[in-house]
Amino acid sequence: MRQQIGVLSPVADSFLIPDNHIGRATVSSVAVAHEVQAMGARSIACLNSRDRNLLGFQRDLLTAAAYGVDRFLFVHGDKPTEGGRTSELTVRAMNEQAKAADADPAFDGCGPFQTGVTSGLRPFPKWKHAADFVFVQVSYSLDSLLRWRDSVSLSVPVYAGVMVVASAGMARNLAAKIPDIDIPEKLVADVERDRDAGVAAACEQILAVRDSGAFDGVHLVPVSRYRQVAALLEREL
Numbered sequence: 001m002r003q004q005i006g007v008l009s010p011v012a013d014s015f016l017i018p019d020n021h022i023g024r025a026t027v028s029s030v031a032v033a034h035e036v037q038a039m040g041a042r043s044i045a046c047l048n049s050r051d052r053n054l055l056g057f058q059r060d061l062l063t064a065a066a067y068g069v070d071r072f073l074f075v076h077g078d079k080p081t082e083g084g085r086t087s088e089l090t091v092r093a094m095n096e097q098a099k100a101a102d103a104d105p106a107f108d109g110c111g112p113f114q115t116g117v118t119s120g121l122r123p124f125p126k127w128k129h130a131a132d133f134v135f136v137q138v139s140y141s142l143d144s145l146l147r148w149r150d151s152v153s154l155s156v157p158v159y160a161g162v163m164v165v166a167s168a169g170m171a172r173n174l175a176a177k178i179p180d181i182d183i184p185e186k187l188v189a190d191v192e193r194d195r196d197a198g199v200a201a202a203c204e205q206i207l208a209v210r211d212s213g214a215f216d217g218v219h220l221v222p223v224s225r226y227r228q229v230a231a232l233l234e235r236e237l
Contacts, residue, residue, distance in 0.1 A: 001032065004226050005041050011233040016073060016219065019046040023078045030060055034067040044116065045069050050077030053088040054097070061101055065110040072098060073116040073135060091117060092127050099130065120180055121148040132156055135219045138163040140183055140201075142208050149214045157216035160209045165191050165198035166223045199228045207236060 005015060015036050019029040033043035047060060064070065074094045098113045116133040121144055128134070134154060138161035139145050145160050165171045171188045174181055190197035206218050222229040 001036070002039065005036060005039055007227055007230045008222070009041060011230055011237055012220065013217075014042040014044055014071075016044045017046055019048050019075075019077075020051060021046075021078065028060075028063075030064045030067065030069050033064075033069045037068060042071075043069065044071045044073050046073045046075060047094065048075050048077030049086075049089040049091050049094055051086060052094075053086055054093075057089055057094060057097060061098060061113070062106065064113075065101075065107050070111055071114040071116070073118070074098075074131075075118055095127075095130055119148075121145070124152045124154070129154070133216075134158045136160050136215075138181055138221065140181075140187065140205065142205065142212065144182075145209070146212060146214055159217050159219045160215045161221070162202050162205050162209070162218045163221040164202040164223050164225045164229060166225055167195070167198075168192040170223070196228060199225050199232060202229060203232045203236060206233065 008015075017029040017032045017036065018026070020026055029045040029047065033045040036043040045064065047057070052060070064072075074091045076091055095115050095117065098115050101107045101110075102112045114132045115130075116135060117128045117131040118135045118137065119128065120137045121139060124134075133156050136145065136148065136158060149158065163174075165174075165183065165187055168188050168191050171183045171191065175183055187197070187201055190201070202220070202222070206220065209215050209218055220229070
């Protein structure tokens with residue numbers, strides 16, 4: 001984590017900390033977000049509804065407030081590799097609870113929490129307009145991103161998802177697990193011939209998103225290629 005932040009800081013203004021991503025247990029995203037901030041970087045702690053009941057979520061908010069973590073991305077969560085999914089909380093309920101904390105005496109002295117949600121390239125639910133920022137799903141088509149952006153009216157920052165395809169195997173695995181992600185066959189073939197092709201394609205997408213003026217930035221997922229991405233973006237941005 002420290003290495004990634006050091007390498008990516010020149011091209012990134014915030015770091016998203018995943019929460020038991022791909023359904024496997026990890027260190028609390030709130031704890032890691034605190035460490036990121038101690039390094040002088042801005043953080044966003046991801047919290048999923050899959051692993052929490054109401055009491056557990058309130059604990060997370062109190063812990064975050066105690067350690068100065070005030071930005072969250074709320075997600076549903078991947079299918080767990082062990083155990084089951086809780087059913088008490090939804091992303092909508094988490095957002096409402098976080099917003100209500102501002103009026104709770106337990107959070108006196110803390111600033112209001114900033115909350116984010118995700119969106120696929122489909123109609124945007126009305127309740128998600130209560131969020132402070134939106135992360136749009138990864139897409140390899142600028143045209144699809146722009147059509148979606150034209151279809152919604154949002155006054156909060158919106159970030160387009162960009163993911164580096166690190167290998168042809170990764171591309172096929174993503175396509176099988178997430179049907180909404182349409183990865184061009186040409187990109188898969190290019191990556192099979194040249195491992196750096198995925199880095200170049202991601203950077204091209206970032207620059208195209210920037211030049212479109214339709215988004216406030218990108219949510220970059222560099223996978224294992226963060227050094228190569230950072231080096232290329234430092235020359236281009």
